[in-house]
Amino acid sequence: MQHILERVKHPLTAGKVEPVFRTLKSKLRANWPDGEALFDTLEELVAWYNEDKPHLSLNFERAETPLHGFVRKLTPKDRADHLTAYPEDQVHR
Numbered sequence: 001m002q003h004i005l006e007r008v009k010h011p012l013t014a015g016k017v018e019p020v021f022r023t024l025k026s027k028l029r030a031n032w033p034d035g036e037a038l039f040d041t042l043e044e045l046v047a048w049y050n051e052d053k054p055h056l057s058l059n060f061e062r063a064e065t066p067l068h069g070f071v072r073k074l075t076p077k078d079r080a081d082h083l084t085a086y087p088e089d090q091v092h093r
Contacts, residue, residue, distance in 0.1 A: 023049065 027045055030038040039045040054063035064072075074082055 020049075 024042075024045060027038055027048075028042070032038060039048065050066045052065060054060055054065060055069075058064035058066070058069045062068075071079060071082060
C-alpha cells in the first residue's frame, strides 16, 4: 500500500475522505434503541465499513463493498494469491 499525500489547498482531494470520517463518527456515536452502542470498537466499525457496507461509488447494483472492489481489481494471479491467503474474502456473486 502506498501513502499518497494530498496537495495543499486542494479541497477535492480532502473532500473525498470527509464522507468516510462523517460516517465513522456518526456510527461510533450511534446506539441501538435499547441504548447499547452500535459498534464496540473502532476496528469493528472499520471492518463493517470495508466488508459489509455497500458503497455508491462502486457497483451499487451488486451491493459492492470496498473489499469486493479491491478483490475485483486485482490481477488474476494476485487475486488467486489473495484468496488463498484470505479465503474469507471470496466474493460469491
